[in-house]
Amino acid sequence: xxxxxxxxxxxxxxxxxxxxxxxxxxxxxxxxxxxxxxxxxxxxxxxxxxxxxxxxxxxxxxxxxxxxxxxxxxxxxxxxxxxxxxxxxxxxxxxxxxxxxxxxxxxxxxxxxxxxxxxxxxxxxxxxxxxxxxxxxxxxxxxxxxx
Numbered sequence: 599x600x601x602x603x604x605x606x607x608x609x610x611x612x613x614x615x616x617x618x619x620x621x622x623x624x625x626x627x628x629x630x631x632x633x634x635x636x637x638x639x640x641x642x643x644x645x646x647x648x649x650x651x652x653x654x655x656x657x658x659x660x661x662x663x664x665x666x667x668x669x670x671x672x673x674x675x676x677x678x679x680x681x682x683x684x685x686x687x688x689x690x691x692x693x694x695x696x697x698x699x700x701x702x703x704x705x706x707x708x709x710x711x712x713x714x715x716x717x718x719x720x721x722x723x724x725x726x727x728x729x730x731x732x733x734x735x736x737x738x739x740x741x742x743x744x745x
Contacts, residue, residue, distance in 0.1 A: 667691035
C-alpha cells in the first residue's frame, strides 16, 4: 500500500512548501490497471487470496473484478456443469468460484490417490474436507472400489 508522508519544507524566501514522500510503493498505483489485472491471471488461487488481504486497495480490486473470477472459474474448475448451474441460478462469478473451488480440489486429490490408503488422521492433508454432493461422492466411491 502506498503510504504518503507530508512534511513541511521551506523555500529560499521562507515560504512553506509541502513535500510528499512515498514510503512504500503499491504496484496498483504504479502500473496501469490492465497490467495489474493481467499479473493476477498469472498467479495461483492461494496467492491471489493472500494478495487480497494485503491492503484495502488490493481487496477491492480482487473482490470486484468479475472477469478475474470468470477466468479463475474457467481455468481452475474442471467440472463446468456446476459452474453453468450456479450461473443459471444467478450467482456471480466470484460466488460461483467460491462455491465450487473447494470440492473441486478435494475431488481432484481423491482421483489422484492423495486420500487412498490413509493410515491415520495425522497423515491427511491439512485442507482435506468440504461439502460435496451425492454424485461427487458416488464417483469417488467407484474410484476407490476399483483401486
